[in-house]
Amino acid sequence: MVSNATPLPQPAQAALTRFPIVFADGVNYSGPLGAAWAPGRVNLIGEHTDYNDGYVLPIAVDRVAAFAGRARNDGIIRLWSAQFQAMAQFSLEGLPTTFEQQREGLPGWARYVLGVVSELSGKGIPLSGFDAVIGGDVPLGGGMSSSAALEVATAYACALFSVDHFTIGAEGATLTPMQVAAVCQYAEQIASGVQCGILDQAASCLGQPEKAVLLDCRSLDYRYLPFHAPGLSLMVIDTGVRRELAASAYNERRKQCEEATSMLREIILQHEPNNDTAGAISALRDISQGQFERYGGELLAVLRKRAGYVIAEDARVLETVKLLEANAFEEIGALLWQTHAGLRDEYEVSSVELDALVEIARQVQGVLGARMMGGGFGGCTINLLRDSAVEPLRLAVEDQYPAQTGRQATIDICRAAGGPGFVRAR
Ligand code: GLA
Secondary structure (H helix, E strand, C coil), rough: CCCCCCCCCHHHHHHHHHHHCCCCCCCCCCCCEEEEEEEEEEEECCCCCCCHHHHHEEEEEEEEEEEEEEEEEECEEEEEECCCEEEEECCCCCCCCCCCHHHHCHHHHHHHHHHHHHHHHHHCCCCEEEEEEEEECCCCCCCHHHHHHHHHHHHHHHHHCCCCCCCEEECCCCHHHHHHHHHHHHHHHHHHHHCCHHHHHHHHHCCCCCCEEECCCCCCCCEEEEECCCCEEEEECEEECCCCCCCHHHHHHHHHHHHHHHHHHHHHHCCCCCCCCCHHHCCCHHHHHHHHHHHHHHHHHHHHHHHHHHHHHHHHHHHHHHHHHCCHHHHHHHHHHHHHHHHCHHHCCCCCHHHHHHHHHHHHHEEEEEEEEEECCCCHHHEEEEEEHHHHHHHHHHHHHHHHHCCCEEEEEECCCCCCCCEECC
16 A cells, blocks of 8 residues: 555545445546545634735644545546435546536536636646546535535545546645645636635645644745643534525625725725835735824725734734644633624624523633634634533523524534545555
8 A cells, every 4th residue: 555644534435435436337447546635724813814825823633634536547437426326427638627517517516626727727637537436525615615625536536546646745745734725725716606715725735633734815924833731622503504695795895895905905005105114005914003003994894804813813813823832722712702793793703692602602611712713604613612511502502592593503512633634555
């Protein structure tokens, strides 16, 4: 076996076992059986900052999307989704030109795979066809970026099945992990229509056990911070609400941030004609809190709220970095409550269900902080809490959430885990 030394996650093992059962029709394979996987993520702090060229602080979690399969002699890709119990098929021929047309015939989950394959083909990387079983234990649509995990796992599967033409690694490889993240970000955009930033895909590509990643979404520089918190847990609570209107609201927020940026640039230039750097303002990242306090009042109310949230959130991420280095988890918790308030009142991407979960958590002793996580309107909350508060929070959610919302929540404890991996029979 050849592997990059990560222990084999259970969904990869399960997919390897399923492969010969699902694909038993005697195709002539050109390579051995192999598996590739990539993790989902939580985001400690830094929400809706990625597409504003700001900072994020995600953690890859111990949940993965996994492929197990074999390279084919032709340009066909056949996929069996263990989660959806469904088959999908497309062709490498003509990609990326045939993307739109092939996308139409595919179920949602397979569109992400097609998106990645199409983006890789567009870069001129010669890919092999393959058959694969796809499995995973990232809750689907539950706010831990199951789609990013699937995209990144797709890229690693393509490298595994096209081993002579395509490698992922440090310098000298076809693509670095960060370049894979960018490919997968575009794949998500074309597959889903959401003009997402790079947070989810980068978090999946860069994961390391017991580490959070501080990513500068402008330069794409990153550094690891210890996320080793004895006696503390990270709990993800899924509202059970899927984000139907989220794509248009997300794209609208992104546009509002761009509008706020160009208006603030004009306002600052008017007030400070000798300010040499103002002309180069190209994202909310470039506006200081002081400038926002001075000039934010000149923006339309809605733009002022959006920009105010993003500028404060970037500052909270950098503050969290200092606090993490000092193991000051109580203070980090306080920032999480603040982020939730900003997402609810200024960015306006929360929901009744997300607010209910955060308020339930606030009443439980030993919860240091909680907030909605991800794009918003549904999905999940992230809760930083003492181990002793895990059971009390679970009970409080079971007791109060259905009564308040008419829904059931799902609770998960996550650990900071490694990034993508693969294993291949020689
Ligand atoms: C979604 C997007 C990310 C990011 C978050 C909000 O998860 O995919 O790029 O913008 O929302 O922080």
